[in-house]
Amino acid sequence: MSGTEVASLDAVCLCRKPWTAMGFGIQVTLQTHGLDKYGCTLADVLSPDGANVNHILVKEDWCWWYQRYVPGDTVLEGLEAEAREARKGLWADPQPVPPWAWRHKK
Secondary structure: OOOEEEOOEEOOOOOHHHHHHOOOOOOOEEEEEEEOOOOOEEEEEEOOOOOEHHHHHHHOOOOEEOOOOOOOOHHHHHHHHHHHHHOOHHHHOOOOOOHHHHHHHO
16 A cells, blocks of 8 residues: 555554455555645545445554544544444553554654
8 A cells, every 4th residue: 555545544554464354455446535744645445345444444443543634534433432442452452552643752
């Protein structure tokens, strides 16, 4: 995904595990939403069956909902709230560090 950011998500890295579980190497469709401040394309990722991969990754506790790019997205807000409550994935850590804070420290 070089040069493309998943529009509504933020993660220190999008590791292979969630992508592998969904079929790493499958062809996806990108619904683009412009560029970020670094010139990377912002996009929603849709699987071949039309599922929104952005939603799946938040629901499965693999990444943060990045409110800066999609403020007021009630679907992602709800999915992240459910993920936090389940305390699994990145939310198993009692004090998870947001990716933007982690990058700032680097």
